[in-house]
Structure formats: structure tokens, C-alpha cells
Amino acid sequence: MEIKIASEKFALSLLMVVAFLLAINILGLFFFFCITGYQIFDIVAWFDFDYENNIPALYSGFILLSCSFFLLIISVSKHREIYAHSAYWFVLSILFAYLAIDEICAIHEHIGKITEHFVTAKGFFFFPWVIPYGIFLIFFILVYLRFLAALPLKIRTWFIASGIIFLSGAVGFEMFGAKEADLHGINSLKYCILYTIEEFFEMTGIVCFNYSLLYYIKHEIKYLSVFKIKQISFS
Secondary structure, X not given: OEEEEOHHHHHHHHHHHHHHHHHHHHHHHHHHHHOOOOHHHHHHHHHOOOOOOOHHHHHHHHHHHHHHHHHHHHHHHHOOOOOOOHHXXXXXXXXXXXXXXXXXXXXXHHHHHHXXXXXXXXXXXXXXXXXXXXXXXXXXXXXXXXXXXXOOHHHHHHHHHHHHHHHHHHHHHHHHHHHHHHHHOOOOHHHHHHHHHHHHHHHHHHHHHHHHHHHHHHHHOOEEEEOOOEEEEEO
């Protein structure tokens, strides 16, 4: 039995879902700002980008988990190769699994509450979880520079582009949104625009990373046999 995964079609399908969720989120904001009463918004909140434990959050968790799965495939396929950085791939797989759980369970919100005991939640750091995550990010980048440099040029370019898109949302627009929330609250139009852009960038970056991983598997692994019964091929 053979299961085929086309990298372009898979990524395009993920991106189409992102576009759909973006449209529903914008529609929900239109209801919130233009229609009196919150009954309609309570329903649309299932699609609001700023809410936890709703459909966009679950979808973000799913595409992060798919990255973790593809990274695990690469790690397993590389573990017998010399200088293949198998451990780096495996740690990335664990990291993305954590990010998936964080997206669904909002672990960063709890970390933010702990961080508030040490810093003042104000301005760009109104959502203070970005401080410990930012410190970890700097450490992570320094550790992974050698790994990144060893990747093929096209894959390295995709990895960097995906990271820039994702971090522009997760850190950049998150901090701008935090300052707006501190100044005018979370119901201002500007804040809603900022968190919409933030989440859109995050999901788009993850989709791009999914594609880059599938592209890497396609050219470096070709196929993977599972339990000697199923064969997964990437095209």
C-alpha cells in the first residue's frame, strides 16, 4: 500500500484554510464593531483569532503538529548518517510539538503570569510572556546557526523566510498589539487589526515551513517505509 503526499498541493490546501479562517475572522470583527449586541459575536468568536481554544487555535496547533511529524521523519531517516544533524532535527520536532500544545492550551499565557512577578506588564511587554520566549529564541538561533548553514541553499532560504514570517507575527505584531492593548484596551479597532495580522503571519509562516520540510523530504528521503507494510512517498 502506498500513500502519496504532494508537497505543493498539501501546502496550498493548508494556505486555503488559513485564507478561509482569515475571512471569517474579519467577518466576525465586522459584526463586533458594526452590529449592536454581542449574541452574533459570541457565535463568531469560535473563529476569532484572538481567542483561545477555538477553531483557528486548533488549526494552528494542527499545522504545528504536522511540522513536528515531518521533522521526526527527517530525524529518523538521518540518525544513521554521519554529520546529518539528526539530534537537531529531533529537538526541532520536540519544539514544534510543544508549540502545538502551547497554541491549544495557551501555556505562554501562564508563563506570562509568572513573568509578571519579575517585570511590569506595560507597553510592548504588556503581554510579558514574550520576554522569556524572546530570551529562549536568541539562545536557540545561536545554537542552530551551524545547523542552518549546513542545509542546502533552497531549503535554508525557505527555513529563514518561514521563520521571519512566523516571528514577525508571533513577536513583532504581538508586541505592537500589546502596546495598543495597554493604551486603549483589547476592544480597539487597531488592536483587532494587529492581532489579525499577527495570527495570519504566524499561520502563513507555519504553512511555509510545512512546505519546506516536505520539499526537503522529497529530495533527500524520497520515501519512508512504515512497519514494512505502508510506504509513504513525497512528490
